[in-house]
Amino acid sequence: MVSPPPQSVTRFAIDSQHLLRVGVDPVDKCVSLVRVAHSQAHLLYACPLTSAAVRKKLGRRTEIAPEKRRNATLRWTPKSHFKTGDVRFKYVFTIMTNQEERVVLITKSKSVTSTVLVVERQVDNNNDRNEKNEYIAGGEHSGIVISKIGNYDVENETPADTSVQFCVFLVNGQTGLHTKEMRTIRFWCNRDEKVDASAVASQFFQDLVSPDQFPLDYVGFVKRMLTLMHKGYKCLSRLEIELKQLEKTSIKPVHQVPVESSTTNSDITRTKLRELIESSYPNPLTIDDIYKKRGWDHADIKDNLDILQQSGIVKPVDGGGYTRVVLHDKIVEQIPIIQTNRQPTVAIITAEYCEKVAVDALIENKETFVRYTTVGESNVYTIGKMGNHSVVCTKLPALGLSRQATIASGNAITRLLGTFQKVEHVFVCGAGGGVPHYTNYDKHVKLGDVVVSHYGNKQKAVYTYCENVLNENGNITFHCRQYSPKTFDIQIAAMKLQTEVKSIDNTRPLWDVYLSEGLNKIEKQKTDGESDFNRPPADSDKLQMFIGGGTELIEITHPISDSQKNKDLGTRIHVGPIGGGQSAVSNESTRKKFATEYKLLAMDSEFDSVMGSLMGNYCHSYAVVRGISDYKDGSLKNDWQPYASLAAASVIKAILSIIKI
Template sequence: MAELEEKVVMTPKSKTANSTTLVIERKAVEPEASDKIHVAGGDHTGIIINKEKNYENGVTEPCHAQLEFYVYLVSAATGTHSREARALRFWFKPNMTPHERPYEAQAFFRELVSPQDFPKDYVGYIKKIMKLMQHKYNQLKLLEVELRQEGAGAPLPAYIEDSVVNQTPLISEQRVLDMIENAYPNPLTVDDFVTAGKWSKTEVKDALESLEEKGLTRAMSEGVYVRQHSVDTQVVKQMPTLCSSRQPSIAVITALYCEKQAVDAMMDNQETYVRYTTVGESNVYTLGTIGNHRVVTTKLPSVGRTREAMTAAGNTTTRLLGIFQKVEYVFLVGVGGGVPHYTDYERHVRLGDVVVSSPAPDLPDKYVYIFCEKAEKNAKGGWDYEVKPYKPADFLLQDIAARLSNSKAIWDAYVNEGLDRLRGVPGRWEAPEGATDRLCVEIGEGAFIEVSHPSPQGDQVDRAGSGLRVHLSPVAGGRAVSGSGEARAAFAAHARALAYDCELDAVLDSVIGNRKDCFVSIRGISDYRDGTRGKAWQPHAALAAAAVMKGIIAAMPPPTD
């Protein structure tokens, strides 16, 4: 007798006033059509709709993976929004390993909500689930689909088109201060603000004078301003010569002002020098100690893909390593964008977590940072990448991070120490409310859906409220892939990256060019892009990254001289 071919069968499981649950399963059956069973034909051959109700799926074991997301429906009559929750619960065939299941569930979900053909209505949503299960995900045995109306609910305000975000904002002291901090240690003129912000000179001067009265900015000369870093900052034309015992062996490079503040809060015995110039790039160096180690920190004047920014980042790093020639270890410390996992709690990266650049254990090339210069879809539906990969000659810093990764009490103590030292310093250094950590997926045409953070499954331990979470993985960069969307997820999976940064490849080019064998990038997660969007989380994420940096430095072998 010929073996029956598997069909994809949909059956209603339950229905209430505001929810519907369906079961879609793979079955070897040959049913006959009736008033309760619809057997599809043509392009939909192999799909069966069973209209019997109150069906139990017969599965007693807990689901192998699950997720829930929310769509915001608009009433054509009133224009008001209502929120609908959609849950998916997965059971796979026995030959799929527990390790593979979350990856398969995540891949299914990403394809289901792909911007190319996101289903706009209920029928299209169920139809796409069945077609994916029928033609591609043949290890998926059973899927439970729940749709639940949750009443009125406004869509996310945070996801606004870039064109709207980039419109000229009204001037405020905070916006002027943000510009000064981004440029630091370079000074800005009044004309710089007028050109960049499209503001009047009078508005700019009023804001700058107010900031100067508050001790946040400093006039270097007539109409030229810089961030006032600390009261004891020394402005010099050249760095003073340091005796051998004061030479740092560790350099820390930051890109944002709050990152440098967080890193400096981890050091003792600080001295800050600014080499100020009106031609070319100014430089800031803060010298201090962490445990037995001498450390120097700096901030890049700008980052990004403009020729000026790339040149400045590389030159700043080269000058740092040229002045402090005893530096052996280089840390890139700051914020980054997390790569979420929608179905696996252990692999999920959330705001406030920290990612330490480390090689992927399942890849032969032990790269810790991968910069993507170009990403293109190929004829097979996959992606082709042009990349610049980086790996240290010595993995000492990564090895220490791996050894300490289960000792979260160390990180938490340093976070609390940093909070004490930063008390009174502008910025919200404490973690924002958890409700602000909203996870979204772009579905095309400027629209987003909100996805619930995964919950622990099986023997996974719930770490909520138990302190800082540290992940070890490669870090990625490159605006070709770091934005939201399919390319971001695809490249992260390709590189095994759990974080993206704001494009620091020029810094690493200089580090490797100067033959520094030990380097690491530590990213505190402030958003789900590249770290530059999540202003609310940046100070705390920077502090978390700095705390992990301090933990690694404190565990390093003591200096030999």
């Protein structure tokens, strides 16, 4: 084996412009030009030094591929490693790219209202350092450099892999005016690393806007980005940050999803009273019951009940209670025996009144039976047809963490499946909270979309309920119960619907047809003061986040598909895991971690007793179907909740059009 010549004789290096110089081998009197691309060295030119051609090329430089612009060490490669004719000497040089890196901040452009910054990884080439043109950080920030030169070479710039855009609201301490500033972050990943750019960018953004760590000042924001690039995200080669000031206003931005106030001592309104009676349906509420729940004055309660009764929205029942008026319902002491050919094979469970209204609107030839009780829980069942399937829809009397609510929900499911023993498929239908994706349109779950539960994590659980959250020195641990059916007929049908829509352009989805059908029926039966099931305007879907310990607000732009810009896509189907549990979803940062750890697409509140009862009653085919009404758990009363409920019901009817029993 031939020993390599000493490295001291080499003059092979990368200069400050990232160009490769000629390498000279004085031992064999040979010269070579080597280019690096895709982690390999490519021989551009090699021949004896005495050649006239080489003497002309001596000193000529060739550019290195951008992803390999690094300082290089050298090693010698035997001639036998190259093909015949490639070299005419014993050794050639090969680039070894294992040098230290640094993160450099460069100002790309600047104007009165906008600034564009670039954060780029570069090789820490000691020979290239120029302290006159750079601020070089030390200590724990060693490796971060700020360029003093305000220019950036934009030639041959490749398009960004992905981007995220959001707005912050800057406050002038003297005038109190709020300036809306749009911030756009563009991401470039290393070409030689196979990574999901949208996933990396989304995680980077979530780390950047962490509520407890997001800086409220400009310098802190830039420093935070430099630190994230320096400490991690090695797969990112470059960031571009554009900061553009928009309009000024004296009005402070308002969160679209307000924190729910206490359930007591708020002023009474007819809408609040109606919603309370609807949430309790089919259980009636007395004036004393309402007083205990809300603390309203007895006289005010009675006056508002009289107005709602005159409007045909509520009605009195035996025992001094009031309940919701439902068209064509039949009050019975016992649920009548259903003929064999009408026995339901599909059960649909709802928790909110608007959810049951949405499902009932899509049931044909329906009958509603209500069994009121003064002791225990009342029951309501609507029986009819959805397509070729006989279905029964019920509304749970109560949900929550209390022992009473847990027992009531579990008993309602047991009673449902005991009464209708031919049920084979069960849907838990209603509104839920979406888990947004900040950079990938296909993974983004927004308001009005529908999520059908399916497994998507290692545990193969379609539904994960968080029973408790432990936080030990910042290390959060979730204690969960997970549920999954034995058969996946519902999930397979949902994926088929999803696939068909993606593969056929300009085709109206089947669930959209049913949604319009249900909306028309609801509008014909609707009275004044009832919920509006129409789709709210698009600008009411604001993706917002609290930062700075919950005191400030940012507004994030929804990701958009390039091929579907300027199109009103309406409701989309997503198929994946759903989770719930107040201990996990009530706090924003905990909710995000819960969603990330279990790969959730949607969340709801307290449905553990429902899922447990389904498992306990040996129900082998079920799915949770959530129409997205907010970015929490779907429990907030807003304009999206009725529409989201109808969207979920429409998807269920579309699924039933595929499933054969």
